[in-house]
Amino acid sequence: MAIATAFSLKLQILFIIFCCRSYFSTAFTSQDYADALEISILFFEGQRSGKLPLNQRQTWRGDSGLSDGSAYHVNLVGGYYDAGDNVKFGLPMAFTTTLLAWSVIEFGSSMQNQITNAEAAIRWSTDYLLKAATATPDTLYVQVGDPNMDHRCWERPEDMDTPRNVYKVTAQNPGSDVAAETAAALAAASIVFKESDPSYSTELLHAATKVFDFADRHRGSYSDSLSSAVCPFYCSYSGYQVRLSSVLGFLKSIIDLNLSLSIQDELLWGASWLHKASLNGTYLAYIQSNGHTMGSDDDDYSFSWDDKRPGTKILLSKEFLDKTTEEFQIYKSHSDNYICSLMPGSSSFQAQYTPGGLFYKATESNLQYVTSTTFLLLTYAKYLGSNGGVAKCGGSTVTAESLIAQAKKQVDYILGDNPAKMSYMVGFGNKYPQHVHHRGSSVPSIHAHPNRISCNDGFQYLYSSSPNPNVLVGAIVGGPDNRDHFADDRNNYQQSEPATYINAPFVGALAFFSAKN
């Protein structure tokens, strides 16, 4: 009797261990996710341009770009450097802002004491975007800094002495892509500040309306008029990806002779955010007359600064999930098709994963696709969950819980649950990238080394084998290759460069998991 009881007790204990380990299979606690959330937002302080405030916490940084725009009689001080260089690129900055705002809109209620920091990170960008959008009528300033010259130097932003050229889109040289993304950013941020700062929120929405109108009235792609400034250099050192997509876009425009096809994704994305922020029927009508062009089989799983289609599908599905008419159901089936293609085991599965289980899309900056896709999985799970719905994948269904489990694998992989047993987020865990491809982080701080370090003198730090002297806490780098291999090499920008748009959607994902037990 005693033996049997002990035996069954042992079984029970074994069962509990087995059940709960595999059921929760958690490498990290909610506190770990909360810690990662905090530094994922802190990262943005390392990317700040302009006059830094007294409460700046990445203290190795100093003021920079204080006269940006002045030679053009416009104040363009502030905003973010996109990645490891010192250029302010408008398209990725706006996309970053939209996704930071979307993170707060969906998961801000789980951010606890980090909500203030998240709002500050958004405002650092929207203050700049407001200036860029409203300084001159029918003009949007879309970039500060000559990327050719910037990339020929390895300089701290504080020492920057390369030309701070200003680039803009106008009625004559339109850029519906960058303008509609800027409208999306301003509209999404207006939702974030609706309660905490109503007058700022109104100002953002007003500007968003005007920029969207400008984007729609003057159609064209900004890479046509600004190609030498925005195209070959955008993705930092080589910008291969941008070069490739702009070549494809160019071929497409020759073949189609119809540019509106290639800019459709931003206009619809912008309209969707304006609809959500304003509830003005004009945008709903716009979506309804243009949304059908958003096919269900055109995904290449690359929700990014360049491709807004997957995000638009998910965002619109929320508006229409509770409506049952055929016209509205189409938005859910578009989203289902996209989500199903990401889910291993589903009949329509198409995406690629590494042997270690990481979503894999591109050799360069792959983690940007991982974080954006993870955010969409969690957001769709939330939309479905609040509707009691499931995603329909061919003959089978996928539950919100499976989407969350798939998202968790991606988050945990980035944080260190991966074959290399390292975190791809700087400052998280005990093993993380030390040679981040980032000028400010790799050159000694202006506070430690006040004397100027010139354009060419900086290259010794790019090629040095020493760890970066200034830890860019919270940065997520480009990440490993399709075999889960990562080279912690500063010169390997494809893998070791951080970017604001890698972090932005991860902020929302981390908030979600920090609130789960």
Ligand SMILES: *[C@@H]1O[C@H](CO)[C@@H](O)[C@H](O)[C@H]1NC(C)=O
């Ligand atoms: C370009 O495409 C849009 C939307 O598909 C269409 O309305 C327009 O007529 C097309 N323009 C040309 C010149 O083909």
Ligand SMILES: *[C@@H]1O[C@H](CO)[C@@H](O)[C@H](O)[C@H]1NC(C)=O
């Ligand atoms: C809705 O938006 C359109 C386009 O911007 C604008 O002309 C109209 O005045 C707006 N309506 C309301 C009620 O705000």
